[in-house]
Amino acid sequence: MTVTASEAPAAAHFRFFDCEVLRTRRLGHSFLRVTFGGESLAGFRSGGFDQSLSLFLPPPGREHTVLPSTDEDTWFGAWRAMPEAERPVMRSYTVRAQRRTPAGADEIDIDFVLHGTGTSAAGAADSPAARWAGQAVPGRRILAIGPAVAQNKSVRFQPPPGTDAIWMYADETALPAAAAILERLPAGTAVRAWFEVPHEDDRLAPATRADADITWIVREGAGRERTGRVLDALRSTATATAAPAAPYAWLAGEAGTVRAVRRHLVQERSVDRRAVRFTGYWRLGASEEELLAEAYAGRAASEDPASEL
Numbered sequence: 001m002t003v004t005a006s007e008a009p010a011a012a013h014f015r016f017f018d019c020e021v022l023r024t025r026r027l028g029h030s031f032l033r034v035t036f037g038g039e040s041l042a043g044f045r046s047g048g049f050d051q052s053l054s055l056f057l058p059p060p061g062r063e064h065t066v067l068p069s070t071d072e073d074t075w076f077g078a079w080r081a082m083p084e085a086e087r088p089v090m091r092s093y094t095v096r097a098q099r100r101t102p103a104g105a106d107e108i109d110i111d112f113v114l115h116g117t118g119t120s121a122a123g124a125a126d127s128p129a130a131r132w133a134g135q136a137v138p139g140r141r142i143l144a145i146g147p148a149v150a151q152n153k154s155v156r157f158q159p160p161p162g163t164d165a166i167w168m169y170a171d172e173t174a175l176p177a178a179a180a181i182l183e184r185l186p187a188g189t190a191v192r193a194w195f196e197v198p199h200e201d202d203r204l205a206p207a208t209r210a211d212a213d214i215t216w217i218v219r220e221g222a223g224r225e226r227t228g229r230v231l232d233a234l235r236s237t238a239t240a241t242a243a244p245a246a247p248y249a250w251l252a253g254e255a256g257t258v259r260a261v262r263r264h265l266v267q268e269r270s271v272d273r274r275a276v277r278f279t280g281y282w283r284l285g286a287s288e289e290e291l292l293a294e295a296y297a298g299r300a301a302s303e304d305p306a307s308e309l
């Protein structure tokens with residue numbers, strides 16, 4: 001879930017969860033899966049698909065996250081009012097999976113991209129979330145605000161009735177969400193997907209019963225020309241079969257590329273703009289803190305808060 005200044009989460013839909021790192025697993029060059037547990041997760045209700053949550057990272061030099069209030073109505077103001085050096089860093093992530101173990105324990109998985117940590121080609125100035133994940137060890141705790149009901153507005157994937165095909169674009173930050181969506185789609189759903197990842201071994205093929213035609217775009221060090229490469233891939237893999245009558249497009253990843261892909265679909269492929277759900281998951285050169293500050297200052301007009309990242 002992404003929180004903006006004007007829109008703290010509705011009390012009934014979201015609440016705080018105290019999560020404990022149970023284990024980590026490297027999935028590919030850029031991905032680390034962190035599995036969290038903890039008694040409070042008994043009340044966690046992921047809606048699946050691209051369900052997101054917000055993590056609160058301890059400030060530098062601190063082991064634990066402390067918030068002055070975790071009350072649904074007052075936490076946001078209290079968090080904003082904290083001195084910057086003390087304020088836990090808030091970051092948005094996807095609930096890759098939620099399950100109950102045979103022993104009755106609740107677990108969630110989050111797949112972190114380890115950008116800017118020396119394991120990814122992309123450099124980054126600070127990247128506290130990627131750094132935190134890279135150092136995660138069992139027993140470490142973190143606060144999250146996440147869904148307490150499965151039907152919540154942080155599930156953005158909402159194809160309207162009558163949709164006859166799903167089109168997807170995701171970069172590595174949105175691949176966990178795309179994979180979770182694909183896992184839940186009914187057998188035979190027509191899917192055309194373009195997935196952009198930094199390295200060859202980041203091509204984590206999703207399990208799906210959908211009829212999914214996936215094109216992988218491997219960046220291997222491409223910098224700001226990345227958007228052009230994605231558009232080239234889209235144009236050169238135009239569907240050979242007749243275009244669907246009512247496609248629904250779900251796009252997520254770096255904000256500039258997401259906007260360019262949306263423009264391509266609407267202008268070059270005549271996709272109804274109302275059938276395109278696009279979300280900027282991050283923006284080149286800006287931390288999530290800076291994006292939130294922009295939103296807070298009212299500089300980013302928004303359809304969906306995260307769309308404007």
Ligand SMILES: Cc1cc2nc3c(=O)[nH]c(=O)nc-3n(C[C@H](O)[C@H](O)[C@H](O)COP(=O)(O)OP(=O)(O)OC[C@H]3O[C@@H](n4cnc5c(N)ncnc54)[C@H](O)[C@@H]3O)c2cc1C
Nearest residue numbers: 092093094113115122124127128129130283285286287288
């Ligand atoms: C709804 C939603 C769901 C998301 N789900 C996931 C998820 O499941 N997994 C995941 O890894 N990310 C996910 N993200 C993206 C993640 O929130 C951002 O990448 C975030 O900026 C990471 O925080 P950070 O502290 O590591 O870096 P920041 O401090 O926010 O950024 C530091 C610098 O790194 C750059 N940067 C940020 N992300 C990347 C990147 N991936 N590659 C290269 N440079 C980058 C920024 O432009 C900035 O210059 C999601 C975002 C949203 C809005």
